[in-house]
Amino acid sequence: MDKVGIIGGTGYTGSELSRLLCTHPEVELAALTSRQNAGKKVSDSQTFLKGYVDLAFTEKIGDTKDLDLVFVATPHGVAMDEVPQLIESGIKVIDLSGDYRLHDTAAYAKWYGHEHTDGENLQNAVYGLPELFRNKIKGAGLVANPGCYATSIILACAPLIKAGVVDNDIIADAKSGTSGAGMVPSPRLHHPFCGESVIPYSVGTHRHTPEVENAVEMFSNVGVKVTMIPHLLPIVRGILSSCYMDLKKDMSDEEVAAIFEKQYGGEHFIHYVKEPSIRAVVGSNHAHVSSNVLNGKVAAFGVLDNLVKGASGQAIQCMNLMLGLNETTGLDTPGLGV
Amino acid sequence: MDKVGIIGGTGYTGSELSRLLCTHPEVELAALTSRQNAGKKVSDSQTFLKGYVDLAFTEKIGDTKDLDLVFVATPHGVAMDEVPQLIESGIKVIDLSGDYRLHDTAAYAKWYGHEHTDGENLQNAVYGLPELFRNKIKGAGLVANPGCYATSIILACAPLIKAGVVDNDIIADAKSGTSGAGMVPSPRLHHPFCGESVIPYSVGTHRHTPEVENAVEMFSNVGVKVTMIPHLLPIVRGILSSCYMDLKKDMSDEEVAAIFEKQYGGEHFIHYVKEPSIRAVVGSNHAHVSSNVLNGKVAAFGVLDNLVKGASGQAIQCMNLMLGLNETTGLDTPGLGV
């Protein structure tokens, strides 16, 4: 049985990895690191894991031997300090931060505001969206796990761009639950501020913008421009991205639907539906895609649980591919529904 | 002191009219009708009005004599049965339903799904958005009070269309609290369904679409096409509409801001701000407008309380104008802030 570890086991994506891995039948969760909690039982701070994770946090991932794969669930800027040594040791790596999602150091510096110190691995990292890049992921040593917003937008837009039926100018009005922002308290995430509101933020500057552009281009061979505005919703889990694209010529709802059905008809986790629903997918690795033709445009929706298909679930899906396991292992449960 | 009445005093917009009128210093709230509750004290069902409204519901508005102005706060399709007689009696009317917002009976039939039976008044009705049509409202006998979504979108788009700096193709991604849907329970408004989700609905069919198109055209003399998708938010009060328009030529954030400042700089209730906030306006007749230039587009936001500036507050603002009162009377309080 493959042994896996998590660097950054206390954050939301680290916890969600633990939640999903602890019942995964074919890998062993063997290590979680936390500088602050090193030596303490994981289930003392993450009480929902009591009975499921019997480990204590370690300080460094190197404290655990014979790991086959490591998830890096740290803030961006930290991952790039950890990854080179892991890769060198022959350990497969899935990075859930933004550090390896862009193609080159210049783009990274522009969007993240500081230099990238690991340009070599940056070039080789595979973008971990299995429905679009499955084969590359299977052979990858380093996977950059997609951002939550990015996944929802890419799923809703990439098939239409590839089919050549829409212009390459995408407006993505994205709406996310608060858990996407992580566990560190801040004024924007303070309940009295955000709990009964919807708040646009990072207008024109959100780092998932270039990520969507890159991924869509890689998949479709068409360069695209993305205008993305994230909005914070007063819910904990869930993203719905409403994407608007101009049709090149008149199409019916059915013709557009056919493109999505062709792309996703064989997928286990992606469902083309008439009424996209956050509650239908929340808690699971499933995603909804939907579309409507109106006024010569397509409005396409991408819906998912930001912590599962938007982060840790997708990372495990990648892990399954990288380790030669069945892609759905450990992830094959429906959303909560209600 | 002018005497006013409300037809449909038990719904949300009727209640909100009562809430605002009961402390209005220059009109007397003299009548509220309700078929079901006729004869019962208003404050027995609307307990928050105890100590403020001492009336009992009457069955018909005609039961009360000498009214100067009547608000019609019924569902659409009902208002057109009430309005002709009121107008004939020389009573000024403000209709909060959708019955008098479109210009002609054909458009009404298309969007509302049934015939309009009062074409004459339909033609004469004035669209009650004071910041754009103040002078017409002053002299009006019948005002069609704008829809909540429509107000938020028009405020964010009309100045740019009029200034001729953007294309006439508007994408309006609108997000509303649940009180906008009224007080009748339904599956979509059932808390377990909508309480932890965001739900797009009426895609391409929402009746505020032609209303926005008409109002913007009247104001700017430019025909526009609106692609509007409403989304239901898990909050009670508040709308934020994110509107996307292509710039005809490069402009800076400051240049776009200048257009809004010119339009709204002298307005009491409209504020051009950097960070639009539902909480800043909720409970009040104030609205926020904001804009960002990105990717050759303008993203403009319109924010308001759907029951106040999006309905009953705006209706009272119109009433003030129609009765020759100061426009802000009875409405001049800040939003809750938190």
Add this chain to the structure above:
Amino acid sequence: MDKVGIIGGTGYTGSELSRLLCTHPEVELAALTSRQNAGKKVSDSQTFLKGYVDLAFTEKIGDTKDLDLVFVATPHGVAMDEVPQLIESGIKVIDLSGDYRLHDTAAYAKWYGHEHTDGENLQNAVYGLPELFRNKIKGAGLVANPGCYATSIILACAPLIKAGVVDNDIIADAKSGTSGAGMVPSPRLHHPFCGESVIPYSVGTHRHTPEVENAVEMFSNVGVKVTMIPHLLPIVRGILSSCYMDLKKDMSDEEVAAIFEKQYGGEHFIHYVKEPSIRAVVGSNHAHVSSNVLNGKVAAFGVLDNLVKGASGQAIQCMNLMLGLNETTGLDTPGLGV
């Protein structure tokens, strides 16, 4: 593999049974009934089950042969029409409504407001709270699955009553998410009404009151009086019941904790914790119990997901016992945590 069916497959508890049973490795979900949707695919209305449940609804449970066990997930008053025939046919039954939870027809008539027509099975039904009545459930032909509020209160109080350390006068201030009220829209569950409030209801009349009294007495041989006030919370899933009991003599927090640890230390799904958390258990069959000594009283908390440990998860736990399976099969996943 045992075959199971669900009468009332479209309601929240029926859907939740489907969600959990569709991945249960040792039973086959073979039938779901729905009068309204008979003949239609289950996953057309319950879209989150797409890929997991491939059945169509049938009109009657009798349409499916060779069922070993049937869950009755109808409103109370309906179950008693279905149960006698099932029992007679030798099919094991778990009723999730309130129809078989009280001991006698007189109590039923008093609390439910109509007669009970199946007094015989009522007498024989076993109350399905495995942690307290495991052995009886194993041999039962008819299990009355506990109410959601009742489970949370019983778990928090029964051990202390049995240990004889508190008076038999329990105050249960119970707080529930809205999904506990079922899927039928109503004024109280209308989002604008309940979405930003907390609402006490059924004060002194809630039907889980006698259920708690009966269950605690059965378990402890001590008659108790329960003063229960349910409060509706603006969340979808989750119950926290705060229970207050007078200590008979001074005890420390540790001594009280020891009683709970003794009772639940060996349980897989019940966790005695310092900081009870809805988010730690939501989506799972786990429950938290916690306690504090203050002012000569114990404040004890019971926390669970009302649709899982408070309804369908607990029903499956009972099913596992009745069918001779491992009690945790199909239920052994942690809560969402966040």
Add this chain to the structure above:
Amino acid sequence: MDKVGIIGGTGYTGSELSRLLCTHPEVELAALTSRQNAGKKVSDSQTFLKGYVDLAFTEKIGDTKDLDLVFVATPHGVAMDEVPQLIESGIKVIDLSGDYRLHDTAAYAKWYGHEHTDGENLQNAVYGLPELFRNKIKGAGLVANPGCYATSIILACAPLIKAGVVDNDIIADAKSGTSGAGMVPSPRLHHPFCGESVIPYSVGTHRHTPEVENAVEMFSNVGVKVTMIPHLLPIVRGILSSCYMDLKKDMSDEEVAAIFEKQYGGEHFIHYVKEPSIRAVVGSNHAHVSSNVLNGKVAAFGVLDNLVKGASGQAIQCMNLMLGLNETTGLDTPGLGV
């Protein structure tokens, strides 16, 4: 016109004071202090006050001359550094922190965890709950404005204790919106943590406990013991406290109601109602009280907006009394209702 100032103008209670004072017809809001924002316009940070408050923050309250009354809206522990000098200068003071609510320095040290340095004023401070202590407030130089939880509990319990119909052992299960915790982000107030949960906290240690005991005793001359558990709700504004007391002898609902009606029948802001509602009072200085007799107990509810009747509105009510104004001036609007 009297001139008033606010020390601590940026916090939630300071902002709420500004919101209410800016439309108060008989006082002038002349000063707001903020160390961090000194020199900046108030409406730059509190954008909802744009058009209503034209002041800039000052560093010290002494920077403004001729103030008649000062509100101290700082955290506890800070107020006691400000109050002595104000009192000495002959300025009336209303302290919204907890610094002057308890009677003696020993109790303060026990509950607040640090010494009180202004014992003299502590002894003379008047507890500012107008419905119970109106006459004392009229003549006070220093008013300790009650806590939000405390107000809701006292209103629900004090009349019954005074009437001698219940035992002096009060259980207060209190539920509050998040704005009661103030504007500083913290893990408990982080939306992903609290946004879909209800969280008991400060069990047995909440500082409003002795405050309730003192106030009830002052009012009724009966010593009481309060067992209070606060619970954090996922709403922004609003408190509902459910209080449980044993009846000394059998009473009907009507007899208990009569006691409340007698106490509050003449009050403008307190309403004895059958169905207490947060939404009916939110945004206003009104409060609901309700009661039910069950099992030989009274369950009494106190409901209010924690920032208005639970803080800043009540402070202005006290101010009106202290300045010889009509008690309701500037506060006389109904709650939002929806």
